[in-house]
Amino acid sequence: MYELVMTVACAALAVGGAGCDSSVSGDFATAGKQFKVAAGIWQYLGQDLMPKWIARGSDALQKDLPIEASTGVADAMTQLNLAFAQQMIVSAALKNNTKTSYSLMAKLTLGISELIDDAVKVFNRKASEQKARMDPECFTLLKFTLEYHSFLSMYFTARATWEDNHEYGMAIAMMKEADAILRRNLPDVDSVKSPLRVLGKDMAAVRTHIMTVLQSWDKDNSSVYFESIPTQIPLSKKLTTGMKMIKEPQPFVVEDPAILPLSIPPERPPPIAPPATIQRSDSDLARELQAKFNSGIYD
Numbered sequence: 001m002y003e004l005v006m007t008v009a010c011a012a013l014a015v016g017g018a019g020c021d022s023s024v025s026g027d028f029a030t031a032g033k034q035f036k037v038a039a040g041i042w043q044y045l046g047q048d049l050m051p052k053w054i055a056r057g058s059d060a061l062q063k064d065l066p067i068e069a070s071t072g073v074a075d076a077m078t079q080l081n082l083a084f085a086q087q088m089i090v091s092a093a094l095k096n097n098t099k100t101s102y103s104l105m106a107k108l109t110l111g112i113s114e115l116i117d118d119a120v121k122v123f124n125r126k127a128s129e130q131k132a133r134m135d136p137e138c139f140t141l142l143k144f145t146l147e148y149h150s151f152l153s154m155y156f157t158a159r160a161t162w163e164d165n166h167e168y169g170m171a172i173a174m175m176k177e178a179d180a181i182l183r184r185n186l187p188d189v190d191s192v193k194s195p196l197r198v199l200g201k202d203m204a205a206v207r208t209h210i211m212t213v214l215q216s217w218d219k220d221n222s223s224v225y226f227e228s229i230p231t232q233i234p235l236s237k238k239l240t241t242g243m244k245m246i247k248e249p250q251p252f253v254v255e256d257p258a259i260l261p262l263s264i265p266p267e268r269p270p271p272i273a274p275p276a277t278i279q280r281s282d283s284d285l286a287r288e289l290q291a292k293f294n295s296g297i298y299d
Contacts, residue, residue, distance in 0.1 A: 001053045002069070008049060008254065009068035012041035016081060023088060028095065032088030032246075039081035039249035046074025048253070067134060072127025076119045078249060080142075083115035085246045103164065106156035110242030113149040116142055137195040140187050144196055147185040153239060154178040155210075161237075162217065169227030170237060172217050177233055179210045 019034035050071045067073055090108050094100060120142055123131045131139075155178040162171035182203075189196040189203050221227055 001056065004254070005045065005049055005053060005069050006066065008041060008045050009066075012038050012045065012077065013068070015041060016084075019084065023091070026095070028088040028092035032085045032092070035081045035085035035088065036246060037250045037252070039078050039085065040252035042074045042077040042081060043249045044252045044254070046071045046078060050074060063129065067130045070127055070130050072122060072125075073130050076122040076127060079115050079119035079122060082244075082246055082249060083112050083119065086112050086115065086244065089245055102156045102160035104243075106153045106160060106239055107243035108245060109149045109156060110153035110239050111244045112242070113146050113153065114242045115244065116146040116149070120146070140195055144187050144189075147181065150185070151178055151181040153242065154181060157239060167227070168217065168221045168225040169229045170233070172214065172221060173230045173233055174237075175210065175214055175217065179207075179214070182207065182210065
C-alpha cells in the first residue's frame, strides 16, 4: 500500500507540474485539462486509497510518512488544482477574446480566491501536522494568490460597472477599493527578503495600470458625467459568492490487476514432428528446370 500510495502521489505531482509548464508556455487550454486531471488523482488518493490503507489497520504514524501520504494534504491539493484549472480558464479568456465579459471574469476570479481559501482551511483543519513540515513560503504564495484574485474580482466588477452599467461614480469607488486591496492585503513583494520579490516588476506594472485607469475615469467623470463618488460601496453592489466553473475533478482510478495463479503450469503436449520432406526424383527436377528455361526464368 505504501508503494501504491506514493506512486499515485507522484503521478499527481507530475501531472500538476506538466500543467505548470503548459501554463508558462501559454497553452492555457492544455494546462487547465492537466490541472483537472491532477485534481482527480489527488481526490482518488485522499478519498479512496488512503481510507483503504487506514482501514487495513496500518500502524504507520503520520509523522513517519511523507507529507503527500495523508488524507488532509490530498484533499487540500484537490481544491488547489481545481483553483489552478479555473485560473487557466480566465487566462485563456483574457488571451483569446477581444471583448471580455468583465462581470463573468469578476465571478470566476472570486471563485478562484474561494477555492484557494478552502484549500488553506483544509490544510489548517485536516493536515496541520503536515503543514508544519512544509516550507512556509508555500503558504505565503497561497495568501498572495488568494488576495490577488480577490483584487481581480473587484477590478473586473469596477470595469463592468463603468462599461456595462454606466455607473461612473460607483465604478471609480470600486476601482479605488481594488487599489486598496492591492496595497493593503497582499504580502510584501518589494522587500529584498520577500520570497515573492520576483513578482515586484509585475506588481509595479499592475499598480501603474490601476492609477492610469483611475486618472482617466476621474477626468471623464469630472468633465462629462459629473457623478458623485461614494465613500463606501453598498453590499448590494459587491459580489458575495464567486463562480466555480470546474466543480468536479477528472475521475481517476487505479484498476485492480488481474490475479495470476501461483501454481505449476500444466505440462505441454509433446511437439509434433514436422512432416517428412518430400523426395523428388531427378526427372521431376529436370521437368522443373525445363519449364523455367522455356519461360525465361533460369538460374
